[in-house]
Amino acid sequence: MSKKKPGFLRRLARGIGRVLHAFVVLVRTVLAVVFVLVLISLFGGGLAPLPASAILRVAPEGILVEQLSYPDPRDLLAPDSGPAAETRVGDLVEAIDAAADDSRIKGILLDVGDLQGGGIDKLDSVGEALRRFRAGGKPVIAAGDGFDQQQYYLASYADTIHLNPLGHVLLTGFGSYHLYYKEALDRLRIQFHVFRVGTYKDAVEPFTGTGMSPASREHTEAWLNALWQHYGSGVETRRQLDPGTLDSYIRELDTKLVAAGGDGAALALREGLVDQLSTRSEIAAELQALAGAAPEGYFRGSTIGYAQVDVQTYLHHQGSAREADGERPRIGVLIAAGTMYDGEQPANAIGGDSLSRLVRKAREQDRLDALVVRVDSPGGSAFAADLIRRELLATQAAGIPVVISMGTVAASGGYWIAAEADEIWAEPTTLTGSIGVFGVVPTFENSLAALGIHNDGVGTHPLAGGMRLDRPLSPQAARLIQANVESLYQRFLSLVASGRDQDPQAVDRIAQGRVWTGRQALSLGLVDHLGGLPEAVAAAAGLAGVEDYRQVPVEPPLDLRQRLLRRLLEGAQLPAGVRWPDSLAGLVTLLRPLLSEAVPDWTAASERHLFLHCLECSAP
Numbered sequence: 001m002s003k004k005k006p007g008f009l010r011r012l013a014r015g016i017g018r019v020l021h022a023f024v025v026l027v028r029t030v031l032a033v034v035f036v037l038v039l040i041s042l043f044g045g046g047l048a049p050l051p052a053s054a055i056l057r058v059a060p061e062g063i064l065v066e067q068l069s070y071p072d073p074r075d076l077l078a079p080d081s082g083p084a085a086e087t088r089v090g091d092l093v094e095a096i097d098a099a100a101d102d103s104r105i106k107g108i109l110l111d112v113g114d115l116q117g118g119g120i121d122k123l124d125s126v127g128e129a130l131r132r133f134r135a136g137g138k139p140v141i142a143a144g145d146g147f148d149q150q151q152y153y154l155a156s157y158a159d160t161i162h163l164n165p166l167g168h169v170l171l172t173g174f175g176s177y178h179l180y181y182k183e184a185l186d187r188l189r190i191q192f193h194v195f196r197v198g199t200y201k202d203a204v205e206p207f208t209g210t211g212m213s214p215a216s217r218e219h220t221e222a223w224l225n226a227l228w229q230h231y232g233s234g235v236e237t238r239r240q241l242d243p244g245t246l247d248s249y250i251r252e253l254d255t256k257l258v259a260a261g262g263d264g265a266a267l268a269l270r271e272g273l274v275d276q277l278s279t280r281s282e283i284a285a286e287l288q289a290l291a292g293a294a295p296e297g298y299f300r301g302s303t304i305g306y307a308q309v310d311v312q313t314y315l316h317h318q319g320s321a322r323e324a325d326g327e328r329p330r331i332g333v334l335i336a337a338g339t340m341y342d343g344e345q346p347a348n349a350i351g352g353d354s355l356s357r358l359v360r361k362a363r364e365q366d367r368l369d370a371l372v373v374r375v376d377s378p379g380g381s382a383f384a385a386d387l388i389r390r391e392l393l394a395t396q397a398a399g400i401p402v403v404i405s406m407g408t409v410a411a412s413g414g415y416w417i418a419a420e421a422d423e424i425w426a427e428p429t430t431l432t433g434s435i436g437v438f439g440v441v442p443t444f445e446n447s448l449a450a451l452g453i454h455n456d457g458v459g460t461h462p463l464a465g466g467m468r469l470d471r472p473l474s475p476q477a478a479r480l481i482q483a484n485v486e487s488l489y490q491r492f493l494s495l496v497a498s499g500r501d502q503d504p505q506a507v508d509r510i511a512q513g514r515v516w517t518g519r520q521a522l523s524l525g526l527v528d529h530l531g532g533l534p535e536a537v538a539a540a541a542g543l544a545g546v547e548d549y550r551q552v553p554v555e556p557p558l559d560l561r562q563r564l565l566r567r568l569l570e571g572a573q574l575p576a577g578v579r580w581p582d583s584l585a586g587l588v589t590l591l592r593p594l595l596s597e598a599v600p601d602w603t604a605a606s607e608r609h610l611f612l613h614c615l616e617c618s619a620p
Contacts, residue, residue, distance in 0.1 A: 050317055054307040055291045056099045059111040060087040060154075064118030064126070066376050066407055067335040067555075069348035085114070089122045095311045096129040098318050100136050106291040108133060109283075109308070110142040110158050112151040119376075119408030120227060121427035123150060124234075125532055127157035134159060139290070143283045146170070146264075152273070156235045162278040168264030169273045171250050174224045174231070180206045189446035193473045195482045197489035198436025201513025203614060207440070219514045223431060226517045230429050241272050249273070329546035331537050332368040334358060334554040336388070340380030340413045340612075347555075350377055352384025354556075359391040362554045363398055369549065370401040370540035373421070374533055379413025379612040382437065382488055388417045389495070396422065401543035405536035406430040406527070411515060413612035415526070416492065420499035422543055425536040426518030426527040433526060434614035435496060436513025437489045439481045443469050492612075500525055515614060 062085025069086065099105040108130065130140050142158035144151060146167035155161050163169065185192055185207065192207040202216035212220070232246045249256070249271055260267040268274045278286075288306035338349035345351030362368055373392065379385065396402050404410070404418040406426040411434035418424055418432075426432060445455065448470055455470045466474030490504075493511060497504040502525060510516075510524050521527045529535070541549045 050104055050309055050314070051292070051294065051307045052104055053106055053292045054104055054294075054309050055107055055109050055287050056095065056105045056314060057109045057111060057308045057310050058092060058096065058126075058130075059109075059114065059310065060092060060126070061085040061114040062087060062116050064089050064092075064115070064122040065348065066090070066122075066337045066374055067347050069346065085116070087115075089118075089125050091311060091315060092126045093129040094318070095314050096126070096133050099314065100133045100138070105138070105309075107139040107141060107287075109287060110140055110155060111144070112142065112147070112154055113144050115151050115154065117150040120153070120231060120429040121408050121532070123154045124427065124429070127154055128532070130157040141283070141287070143278070143280075145280075153231060153235060156238045160276065161274040162276050162283050163265050163268055163274040164279065165265050165277045167268075169268040171246060171253075173250055174228045176220050176224060178206055180210050182206075182208060182210050189444075189450055191443045191446060191473070193441045193443065193478060193481075194438065195440075195478070195485045196436065196438035196513075197486055198438075198511065198513030200515070201434070201436035201438055204438050204440060223515050223517050223520075226520065227429055239272060245271070329369040329541070329544065329549040330367060330552050331540050331544070331546075331549050332362050332366060332371045332552055332554040333533070333537065334362060334371060334373050335376070336373055336414075336417070337376040337407070340377060340384040340388075342381050342384050350380070350384065350388070352381060352387040355384075356387045356391045358554060358556060359388065359395060363391075363395045363400060366552070366554065368400055368552075368554075369546050370403065370544040371395055371554070372403045372405055372533070372536050372540045373417070374405045374407055374536075375410040375414045375418055376407030377414035378409050378411050378614040379416070379434070382413065382416075382612045385413035385416040385612050389420065392417060393420060396420075401540055403536050403540040403543065405533045406432055406518060409614070411614040412436065412513075414614075416495070416612050419496045423529065423536075423539055424527040425529045425531045425539065426521055427532060428517065428519045428530050430518035430521070430527075431515055431614070432518060432521050433510070433516040434513055435492055435507070435511035437485050437492060437612060439485050441467070441469075441473055441481065443471065443473050445470055445472050496526075 065086045065088060068088055096108065099108065110130070134140055139160070140158040141160055141162065142155035143162040144155065144167065145164040147155055147163070147169045149171050152169055152171065194204045194208055196204055199215045200219050202213065202220075205213055205216055233243070235241070236243055236245055256267055256271070257264060260270065265274075265277050269277055284306055287308070291307045294305050294307040334355075335347075336350050336355060337347075338345070340350040340352065342352050344354045359371075362371055371392075392402050401423075402421045404421040404424045406414075406418065406424065407430065408427075409431040410418055410426070411432050415432055415435060448454070455465075455468070457465060459465050462474055463476055465471050466477035493504045493507050496502070496507045496511070500507070510526070516524060516526065518527060518530060522530055529539070537551055541547065
């Protein structure tokens with residue numbers, strides 16, 4: 001009796017099953033190979049020697065930051081998103097300074113094509129390192145297919161700037177613009193209950209009006225103009241341009257471009273913004289003449305190779321060549337960057353608990369002679385800020401000097417943790433101050449009522465339901481919150497007055513939530529000195545009475561998962577035209593900017609609804 005053959009559908013199912021099984025095996029094999037390669041790159045393998053003559057290619061990607069972030073791997077699966085590129089300022093400065101004394105490095109190529117910004121202070125930190133490099137007689141060559149405002153600012157530190165013949169230099173000046181939601185909230189019947197102290201404390205204005213208040217406009221224009229003056233005068237000095245050249249370029253850009261026949265590159269050359277119009281191949285040929293040829297060399301796709309080394313490779317070589325002396329005095333540097341939140345937070349955000357624990361560890365376990373806290377934060381949760389402040393005070397009480405170094409912004413909660421330090425150093429362009437307090441409580445009773453949803457019940461006291469978000473905010477609850485806000489403001493004034501040796505009434509006159517630049521803050525007594533992180537570290541060493549010191553980072557150790565993720569992300573740039581997996585990518589892309597503005601991250605910073613946050617304090 002013949003055996004019956006399986007039907008077509010059964011054979012098809014088996015075939016599909018075998019294919020899927022083979023695919024799963026293949027994927028597992030690839031992942032295993034990738035995992036092994038990453039482990040080798042992390043823990044093994046020697047470095048190929050550097051060429052005897054090379055160009056150091058300084059090509060910052062994404063945003064310049066004080067501290068790299070370590071995103072949750074699940075974020076990589078979000079629609080139409082990937083890890084945001086970041087470049088640590090300290091890595092660039094360290095590599096440039098080391099290259100200045102390295103006879104193998106014949107010059108620097110500054111490629112800013114992938115730079116997205118990060119604050120004038122960070123650009124200046126890298127720029128000053130380039131200035132020190134040039135002082136040794138070696139050239140810095142900036143090159144780009146085009147320059148936006150922040151890219152051009154950094155490029156202005158170079159000896160020569162090359163622009164692609166089809167490129168342009170787009171300068172616009174600085175601006176600060178925000179969405180205002182009062183009418184939308186009214187239409188949605190959302191009640192935003194706002195409590196604040198400080199005439200200039202404008203972080204709540206998007207919820208209370210349809211535009212900037214006169215006070216907000218006044219102080220925003222003041223610090224914007226101060227930062228633009230720093231930008232313009234710096235570029236004009238470095239480029240040997242007449243004062244006012246940049247203002248004239250921007251005001252008359254349309255007519256100037258028409259006069260140049262629409263040729264943006266020719267206009268930039270005529271105005272003295274760049275030195276030469278050069279193709280990629282022409283620039284690569286110049287670099288090859290300077291440092292020699294290398295078959296593996298490249299310049300953004302050019303077929304002409306030149307001997308070059310990138311910053312990370314160069315730093316790996318520097319790290320393998322030096323051994324730290326554990327017996328030397330230790331000056332710790334702790335990075336406090338990002339919005340302040342209650343609880344635990346990863347790098348590039350400030351958690352009240354996590355950063356406090358890090359300060360405590362530095363005091364009790366790290367054998368530090370002094371501590372420098374690099375603050376780059378607009379504030380956030382008042383409770384988180386005070387936890388950190390108290391740990392810094394305990395560190396001072398233990399005999400360890402605490403010096404604050406302010407970055408792009410150290411305002412509101414960022415100034416709260418800084419005010420009582422032994423010394424405060426700020427960049428000239430730091431945005432600081434914003435000494436004020438506010439509270440925000442949204443309620444949705446009218447929104448729900450419009451949908452036919454009502455809340456009712458009983459309680460032993462009126463306050464029992466007085467702070468529910470689905471019920472009207474009771475007058476008693478409103479009075480409690482306002483009293484708390486006013487009390488917190490008085491405490492803010494007191495700690496600033498104590499830390500800065502000023503009268504509380506005098507502090508109140510320069511407080512009121514107003515934002516100041518670092519240079520203005522110096523004249524007002526809110527900071528002690530102007531300077532960057534190196535100057536703050538030297539000052540901390542002086543306060544500790546040590547000279548031959550070692551600078552050490554104060555940071556939580558990375559676990560294996562974080563180290564693997566960082567290594568993977570370093571190579572996670574996707575080819576042109578390839579996107580991360582997405583399902584509703586178009587809609588998400590459209591809505592993401594609006595959602596990020598409409599629900600700013602500080603609204604989730606604290607469960608206590610009390611904030612020390614500066615709305616305007618962001619790098620222009």
